[in-house]
Amino acid sequence: MKLQSKVRPQEKIPILILTGFLGSGKTTLLNYLLKNYQDQKIAVLMNELGDLDIDSQLLVQVDQNLIQLSNGCICCSINGSLVSSIQELIEREETINLLVIEASGVADPLPIILTILGTNLRDRCQLETILTLIDAENFLNALEESEVAQKQIVYGDLLMINKTDLVEEEQVLMIESKIRQLKREPRILKCQNSVIPLSLLFNPHLAGDRFESLMEELQINHHEHHSHSELNDGFQAVTYERTAPFRIRDFQLWIDQQMPRQVYRAKGWLWLKESYQRYLFQLSGTRITMEDDTWPGEQKTQLVFIGRNLDPNIIHHQLDQILIREPLNL
Structure with missing residues (x-):
């Protein structure tokens, strides 16, 4: 691992990129984040707001491209380019403690990563973690059928094998073996119902x-x-x-x-x-x-x-x- 240095302007907003193939549990994880980060203002960017089933107890206001939550968090759809959507969020009056970008289940996360690191967004944002959720039930099939599923593994910092309670241990071991064929020294963790240690994602x-x-x-x-x-x-x-x-x-x-x-x-x-x-x-x-x-x-x-x-x-x-x-x- 090589240490890379770059100038750090003040007040950067940490970004979590959430990726994972269809059905891996990203929506469940987002709800878990929104309900468990106390006193932290989270902004979520996703392709379609309708993909996120927000807990009704958190809902305050729903507009065409924005959901306002009672805990001060907001969820927005990507309206136009990712760069303009992020800029629109970080220029709001409210302080944002964490920006979560949910990639589509069939999306290569690399363009999102390059958008943050390769544009002027890097002056205002800090890429914290690229989290890849893995569906223990269906991952092996997805891996065979989709090159995107492989890229989600390759570019992930933390690889969470989700729904481990629904499969035998042998299946989990096979998934870990496949991951190690794709990625050198992967950081692999196991979870159920998208419940993961929040300290791994972001600590204000x-x-x-x-x-x-x-x-x-x-x-x-x-x-x-x-x-x-x-x-x-x-x-x-x-x-x-x-x-x-x-x-x-x-x-x-x-x-x-x-x-x-x-x-x-x-x-x-x-x-x-x-x-x-x-x-x-x-x-x-x-x-x-x-x-x-x-x-x-x-x-x-x-x-x-x-x-x-x-x-x-x-x-x-x-x-x-x-x-x-x-x-x-x-």
């Missing part, structure tokens, strides 16, 4: 300078439960904070060779010896980005790793081994 505390509030919460959690980890649907959030930098090569080698495979998401601020800038580091699946920014105050590295069966002591020890502790001569 990890956005920009609000990272510090998460660190404080996890410190409180550590004192109360005598643990370095925050449990969330079986997942842990392991924090790492040090007032010393890394060399970029040493940190990349750790990511490539030592970071536990059970890490599905990571985010935070990096202090690197080679630069006066601070870097917003983000890992989603196996995709990594780094965006440089200016230091607002004290220089320090602050990271959060989210995954299953993580040993905080091992992660802390390994990262401490590559810290530069001698005086710096920048």
Whole structure:
């Protein structure tokens, strides 16, 4: 995995691309998101509003191209080009904490990805995660019949095998085998009824300078439960904070060779010896980005790793081994 750097303007809106073949459970997942993100303003963009069966308790107002929900979230159809639809959303007066783009079940997600990364939208938006939902019952058939189903696997950061309760374990193992034939080192998870760990998709505390509030919460959690980890649907959030930098090569080698495979998401601020800038580091699946920014105050590295069966002591020890502790001569 190569670390890519780009300039990070302020107040970027995180984007989740939701893809998956027909019947994989995307609509169920969207409803799950809309009902479970408390105090977060989510905007959903989809091809057809009629495809989304919104919980009637959330409905406030329905217009031709927009559904307004009681929790402040909105759902819009893609009206014209994707670029103009996204621009129209982010220019609204309301603050948007997360933008979800639902790809059509028979759509190649690559054009959506390129639209975000290859246009001026990248100045206002941050691609957080590309989530691919997989129908455990029908995926093998879809894979044989559709090249799109293969591309949805190839471009996905996190691959969620859904409806695992409807098939035998042997079927799930066959799906995992097919996935590994298509994608190197895939991050695969299993779920039922589209219920997935929300911390893997988006955590508002990890956005920009609000990272510090998460660190404080996890410190409180550590004192109360005598643990370095925050449990969330079986997942842990392991924090790492040090007032010393890394060399970029040493940190990349750790990511490539030592970071536990059970890490599905990571985010935070990096202090690197080679630069006066601070870097917003983000890992989603196996995709990594780094965006440089200016230091607002004290220089320090602050990271959060989210995954299953993580040993905080091992992660802390390994990262401490590559810290530069001698005086710096920048």
